Amino acid sequence: MQAKNWWPLIRNREFARLLELCLTHSVEAVEVALGQAREQGGWSADTVRHLLNFASAQEAAPPPLDPSQYPAYQAMTPPPDLTRYNRLLEVQL
DSSP: OOHHHHHHHHHHHHHHHHHHHHHHSOHHHHHHHHHHHHHTTOOOHHHHHHHHHHHHOOOOOOOOOOGGGOGGGTSOOOOOOOHHHHGGGSOOO
């Protein structure tokens, strides 16, 4: 088959994949994601699915660590001795 004969089949398949997204997401959400995908230069179902997943993911900040659970890190440590590294600064001819 010629390439132009395959193009309608590919478009129909992508359209069907986009419709499948309406089974798991609201039509409005798919429409918004499709608009975003078109603005980015594409309209594939994979792009729309990625945008939908990104929009629906709720990224909650992890709770801060409780310092009382890590007593080993509470102690003050002395600063390191850097005199050995000062030798690297000496000019050797």
